Amino acid sequence: MANKIQAIRGMHDILPPQIYLWQHVETAIRTLMHCYDYQELRLPIVETTELFKRSIGEVTDIVEKEMYSFSDRNGDGLTLRPEGTASCVRAAIEHGLLDTPRRFWYQGPMFRHERPQRGRYRQFHQLGIEVFGLPGPDIELELILLITRLWHNLGLKQLELQINTLGNPDERANYRNVLVTYLQQNYTKLDVDSQRRLQQNPLRILDSKNPELQDILTKAPILLEYIGPKSLEHLEQLKINLSACNINYTINPRLVRGLDYYTHTVFEWVNNNLGTQGTVCAGGRYDNLVEQLGGRPTTAIGLAMGIERIVAMLIDHNHVINANQLDIYFITASNTAQTQAFIISEQIRDKIPQIRIQVHCGGGSFKSQFKKADRNQARYAMILGDDELTRKVVGIKSLRDQNQQIEVSFLDLINWLQTHIMSQPPSNL
RNA sequence: GUGGCUGUAGCUCAGUUUGGUAGAGCACUGGAUUGUGGCUCCGGUGGUCGUGGGUUCGAGUCCCAUCAGUCACCCCA
Numbered sequence: 001m002a003n004k005i006q007a008i009r010g011m012h013d014i015l016p017p018q019i020y021l022w023q024h025v026e027t028a029i030r031t032l033m034h035c036y037d038y039q040e041l042r043l044p045i046v047e048t049t050e051l052f053k054r055s056i057g058e059v060t061d062i063v064e065k066e067m068y069s070f071s072d073r074n075g076d077g078l079t080l081r082p083e084g085t086a087s088c089v090r091a092a093i094e095h096g097l098l099d100t101p102r103r104f105w106y107q108g109p110m111f112r113h114e115r116p117q118r119g120r121y122r123q124f125h126q127l128g129i130e131v132f133g134l135p136g137p138d139i140e141l142e143l144i145l146l147i148t149r150l151w152h153n154l155g156l157k158q159l160e161l162q163i164n165t166l167g168n169p170d171e172r173a174n175y176r177n178v179l180v181t182y183l184q185q186n187y188t189k190l191d192v193d194s195q196r197r198l199q200q201n202p203l204r205i206l207d208s209k210n211p212e213l214q215d216i217l218t219k220a221p222i223l224l225e226y227i228g229p230k231s232l233e234h235l236e237q238l239k240i241n242l243s244a245c246n247i248n249y250t251i252n253p254r255l256v257r258g259l260d261y262y263t264h265t266v267f268e269w270v271n272n273n274l275g276t277q278g279t280v281c282a283g284g285r286y287d288n289l290v291e292q293l294g295g296r297p298t299t300a301i302g303l304a305m306g307i308e309r310i311v312a313m314l315i316d317h318n319h320v321i322n323a324n325q326l327d328i329y330f331i332t333a334s335n336t337a338q339t340q341a342f343i344i345s346e347q348i349r350d351k352i353p354q355i356r357i358q359v360h361c362g363g364g365s366f367k368s369q370f371k372k373a374d375r376n377q378a379r380y381a382m383i384l385g386d387d388e389l390t391r392k393v394v395g396i397k398s399l400r401d402q403n404q405q406i407e408v409s410f411l412d413l414i415n416w417l418q419t420h421i422m423s424q425p426p427s428n429l
Numbered sequence: 430g431u432g433g434c435u436g437u438a439g440c441u442c443a444g445u446u447u448g449g450u451a452g453a454g455c456a457c458u459g460g461a462u463u464g465u466g467g468c469u470c471c472g473g474u475g476g477u478c479g480u481g482g483g484u485u486c487g488a489g490u491c492c493c494a495u496c497a498g499u500c501a502c503c504c505c506a
Contacts, residue, residue: 006479009497061504065430083506114504115430116497126506193503209502258505268506279506306506333464368459370466378466385464399466 010114010122021311021319028153029107029127036146038103038129043087045109049077055086055289057260059200066112080111083259084128085286085302086293092132093295101133107307119277119309130302135287137238139301140265144247147269147281147303156313159269159280161248164255165235166262167227169288175226176202186216206254222253234264261286265301273316274309281305327421329373330359331366333385341384344394344410351414352422374399379421 007013014022033040049069056063068080081087084106092098107127114120129146131139144161151159166172180202183190190198191213194205206217224232242249249267257266266284274280283303290298330345332338341359348355358376360369366383373381383395383405394413397405408416 006497066504110506112505115502116499117501118499120505124506204504207504276501277505282506304506309506331465365459366464367462367466370464372466374466381466383465387464395465397465405465 008122010116012121012123018311018315021314022307025154025307025310025314026107028150029105032146032150032153033105033129036103036142038105041088041091041104041106043081043084043091043106043108045081045111046078047081047087047090049079051086051090051293052079052082055089055259055261055293056083060258060260062112062259066114068111068113082112083110083304084108084126085130085259085261085289085304088128088130088302089289089293089295089300092130093290093293098132098290098295098298101131103129103131105129117275117277119274119306119312121308125307127305127307128302129283129304130300132290132298132300134301135299137234137241137265140238140267140285141241141245143283143301143303144242144267145245147305148247151269154310154314155317155319156310158273159271160250161267161269162252162255163235163238163249163265163267164223164252165227165231165264166223166256166266166284167231168263171227171231172203172223172263175221175223178221178226179203179205182220183216189213189216201258203256204258206256217254223256224253231264238265257282257284261289261292263287267303271309271313274312277309279306280309280313326356326358326376326378328355328357328380328382328417329369329376329378330357330382330384331369331373332360332383333366337384337386337389340389341382344384344413348414348417352417355417355422 030040049067052067053063058064062082067082070078072078088104088106092102092104105128108125109123110126111123113122116122129143131143148161151157167175180198183194183198183202183205187195187198189212190205191208191210194208194210194213197205203223205213206220208217227235239249239251255266255268257268262284264285264287266282268282269280270278271280272278281303283301285299285301287299288297290296290300330341332341338359345357345359348357358378360372364372366385370381379398379400381395381397381399383397385395388394388407392410393407394410395405395407396416
């Protein structure tokens, strides 16, 4: 085995048993989206680099140093999508989907060239939800209720909902100036990172985890004080709605999203047990992006959820998914018997499509075949030896209780299976 | 991208201090029971000790580089 090839950094295979958690999460999402009448979109994984530059913002970390960009054969600049909103907006404009309010969702891999860490990968998976044409706090309430229900359905607790508003672009720009002036007065007290961000994205400084900065930051001007009455009224209405629906939340005046396009309401669910990558779901309103990307002015709001982080939380909660167990493991004594077992199995599948049967392959003694049956957690072993074959019966042995092994004739088999297997729920192991 | 810690069988780990030809448990597999699983007992397969170089008579062990994981920062889902 000459130098073996391994998966590239930060990109992971998802295998059993974890795959069952993924399927569980994906099913929960699909069901919920269906119930709230959101429509699924399948979007390309590769887009023009220009799309992300124009939507996420030229001076963000994502665009500056985290994108997987390359030249297509004809020289076009392409990029593996680092997030989904841009693609979704592009598609909505391109296909004329913005004539009326629309609710969309999508799911799939995203790519960012960051240093991998638990809960942060170079290929990771997101659920994205985007709603177009609804400007009010009502749709914000709906999204929060929807996600809250998802947590409930997945059995996830200890998620804290944080909310803030960034106001409209004018208010935000105004605040930005005030903040920059304040921070410049304290320039020497800032750390190197924050000094750099002062030029590029000063709002992010508010998010700094450096304890030495906390004093300066708590005394910094507060965004909410520079927000106009209309924007404040928007936030107030959302707060009233949330309280009416018994949703707990905290207002976090320092909550600033990393992407340039956000306006007004932003929110995020944080889990403190996940280490530093605690944000599990985050989103906000982006009322100007559609126009920015060449569409007619259309309000929009969206959110993104990190599937890896959800799965990590489920694992932390010791959430075990029982893969449905195998109903029948078919054991045979000879090639002739095995062929007959395949024929019988197909007849069973014709009549009972949902049944799970595996015909033993690979030979071996009865003993080793029974061992396999047991390790595959089958409920029943079905035995077809030469003796049974001539008498046209199969032996059936329950592997999960002490019931005696019985014989059932080929003719009665379907009937027997329907009454004994499909009518009884599998016992949990 | 910066810094700390870790890397030995499919998995969990011992062995590293004081350099001397690679170990355990689980898993897999065969047998005890020649057509019957789970429990028990006995045997077997499986490792270029992450990779590459260096020091040495000799390196899993010491040194350097590199790759990967992990934690924190940066950033973000």
